[in-house]
Amino acid sequence: xxxxxxxxFLEKHGFALLPYALAxxxxxxxxxxxxxxxxxxxxxxxxxxxxxxxxGGVIIGIKNRKALRAAYNEIMENTRGKKVxxxxxxxxxxxxxxxxxxxxxxxxxxxxxVLGLGGIYVEVFRDISARICxxxxxxxxVMVMELKSxxxxxxxxxxxxxxxxxxxxxxxxxxxxxxxxxITEIDLNPVIFNENGCDVLDVRFxxxxx
Amino acid sequence: xxxxxxNLKYIFRPKSIAVVGASGTSTKVGAVVLKNLIEGKFGGKIxxxxxxxxxxAGLRCYPSVLDVRGKVDCAIIAIPAMVVPxxxxxxxxxxxxxxxxxxGGFGEVGNNELENKLKEVADRYDICVIGPNCLGILNPxxxxxxxxxxxxxxxxxxxxxxxxxTQSGATGTCVVDLAAQYGVGVSKFIxxxxxxxxxxxxxxxxxxxxxxxxxxxLYLEGTKNGKRLLETMKRVNRKKPxxxxxxxxxxxxxxxxxSHTGNLAGNYLAYDAAFRQAGVVxxxxxxxxxxxxxxxxxxxxxxxRIGVVTNGGGLGVLTTDVIEEQxxxxxxxxxxxxxxxxxIIPPYANAENPLDIIADxxxxxxxxxxxxxxxxxxxxxxxxxxxxxxPAVDERILNILINLSDEKKKPVVVIAVGGEYTQGHxxxxxxxxxxxxxxxxxxxxxVKKLVEYAxxxxxxxxx
Numbered sequence: 301x302x303x304x305x306x307x308x309f310l311e312k313h314g315f316a317l318l319p320y321a322l323a324x325x326x327x328x329x330x331x332x333x334x335x336x337x338x339x340x341x342x343x344x345x346x347x348x349x350x351x352x353x354x355x356g357g358v359i360i361g362i363k364n365r366k367a368l369r370a371a372y373n374e375i376m377e378n379t380r381g382k383k384v385x386x387x388x389x390x391x392x393x394x395x396x397x398x399x400x401x402x403x404x405x406x407x408x409x410x411x412x413x414v415l416g417l418g419g420i421y422v423e424v425f426r427d428i429s430a431r432i433c434x435x436x437x438x439x440x441x442v443m444v445m446e447l448k449s450x451x452x453x454x455x456x457x458x459x460x461x462x463x464x465x466x467x468x469x470x471x472x473x474x475x476x477x478x479x480x481x482x483i484t485e486i487d488l489n490p491v492i493f494n495e496n497g498c499d500v501l502d503v504r505f506x507x508x509x510x
Numbered sequence: 511x512x513x514x515x516x517n518l519k520y521i522f523r524p525k526s527i528a529v530v531g532a533s534g535t536s537t538k539v540g541a542v543v544l545k546n547l548i549e550g551k552f553g554g555k556i557x558x559x560x561x562x563x564x565x566x567a568g569l570r571c572y573p574s575v576l577d578v579r580g581k582v583d584c585a586i587i588a589i590p591a592m593v594v595p596x597x598x599x600x601x602x603x604x605x606x607x608x609x610x611x612x613x614g615g616f617g618e619v620g621n622n623e624l625e626n627k628l629k630e631v632a633d634r635y636d637i638c639v640i641g642p643n644c645l646g647i648l649n650p651x652x653x654x655x656x657x658x659x660x661x662x663x664x665x666x667x668x669x670x671x672x673x674x675x676t677q678s679g680a681t682g683t684c685v686v687d688l689a690a691q692y693g694v695g696v697s698k699f700i701x702x703x704x705x706x707x708x709x710x711x712x713x714x715x716x717x718x719x720x721x722x723x724x725x726x727x728l729y730l731e732g733t734k735n736g737k738r739l740l741e742t743m744k745r746v747n748r749k750k751p752x753x754x755x756x757x758x759x760x761x762x763x764x765x766x767x768x769s770h771t772g773n774l775a776g777n778y779l780a781y782d783a784a785f786r787q788a789g790v791v792x793x794x795x796x797x798x799x800x801x802x803x804x805x806x807x808x809x810x811x812x813x814x815r816i817g818v819v820t821n822g823g824g825l826g827v828l829t830t831d832v833i834e835e836q837x838x839x840x841x842x843x844x845x846x847x848x849x850x851x852x853x854i855i856p857p858y859a860n861a862e863n864p865l866d867i868i869a870d871x872x873x874x875x876x877x878x879x880x881x882x883x884x885x886x887x888x889x890x891x892x893x894x895x896x897x898x899x900x901p902a903v904d905e906r907i908l909n910i911l912i913n914l915s916d917e918k919k920k921p922v923v924v925i926a927v928g929g930e931y932t933q934g935h936x937x938x939x940x941x942x943x944x945x946x947x948x949x950x951x952x953x954x955x956x957v958k959k960l961v962e963y964a965x966x967x968x969x970x971x972x973x
Contacts, residue, residue, distance in 0.1 A: 410737055435787075
């Protein structure tokens, strides 16, 4: 399955992703870009490239048509010789706090959903909170409070609290999705939250083999 | 409730018990069980079963359960694993509904086939089987005791409200011994071993409706059915608080290197999540298991505002420190409370929280001040520090504390730090159900658990 198939599958399950489109040519990139609106991000879609950033397959912060054309050509140049399925044109995410939302299927308890703050908080402090699916909205509130870093989410030093309702809905959705499609592992990493809502930047998941 | 779970009543309240594998060799498991039943003054009929004997401990001994004339409610089996299914079959034919299999040598050593066979027979006859590979059960109310450890080595606790469910026999032993030592009253003790027929969820379900059980301790190493355990814990915990200790947490710090949350989720994460969701009280050591559970006979607090009364200033300060650390609240007394207190305490004492009634306070001052604190609307929880070492404190304080705790209006905990003399008083308080702690930190941590539990019940988590 390609990333586009994954995205479509997620959208079918009600996940709101950043506006995106798959373009096959420079003309299409420009057309999609106009439709989606600036600022934009371009990402190469290729079965042969795993680490897109490392090969120069990702360009962010594209502000106008001129920059868009240039970005397209740069990516095509950088990935010359590789099989390229197309270019993912994606709306650039809003600014905010990076969260990681994950989930897995446990042999004893079934699906569980995990919430953590991105970056060093998860990696160094292992600051995460988990619940067995299904969960209720109230559970999400408690999960947030369980994070040692929760003051960051509640707004500090002049920053506003994150949009809690979006977080609740997203976690509930992840649970429903995992249970319905029997997902063995899922990672929404990162999801950017601010006071207005959230943007899911990347999603990866594995389904139970059928 | 499944028929087999209902049949636990035959194990906890049997009118007759057969001891299969009873023996004349005093060190054999069957011999100890028989001796313990007799010396423990079990009130019902006892049938020793062993083809090698005609008589054991002055009782007629039978070749098999099928040779017993009268009805048999429960069989305690202590024979080699290989022959257990055959004996269980005989129990089925004899219509014995409760069986405790002490013998090991089943799934835990890879003998899964034998264990499956045992389950097959048990299911066919609707026999409730505890075990195999366990210590079995203890019901101090009915003096039923299948624990094959001599009484002089392992004291039995008095009857009380706490039931203890344990997967591990060894841990179970320690807890039984400590319960007896601390004067903690036990309703049912169940070491369920491999949990082949009756597992931890079945036991929780049974204890939910058991009239004598008020609180439940659960020692868990792993479950085979997490979903059911979560649902059962959720439901039972709302009626009877469950304090759980999970062994084998093993969340290694090295795992922190992963940024994948999926990989971050070690196995304990799922257990931890389930415990939090069920709203049960999580302990991290055997000590905590006890320290936490004993506070749950108290009334549930309305909030987290604590009032402290002490006859030792330093302990009041230490207690204040822990209250802050645990994010509980040392409440400011209302003007009304202060006015009342000023009439009681010496003029050189401050009517502030923690209330230091000074080392020369006698039991009478304790009684009067506690009378004010218990009525104070701003106080949700009463912490009483007693330096039993102080000359003016006498035995009357015990009655005052016991009565205060018995009122069940606000939770009361006592902190008594000290050696032999103090420990003696502590034990008396414990035996009357007053949660008493030998350090401010133990006491306040337990209070925190009670506050969290009350909160989870009120907020409806675990529904």
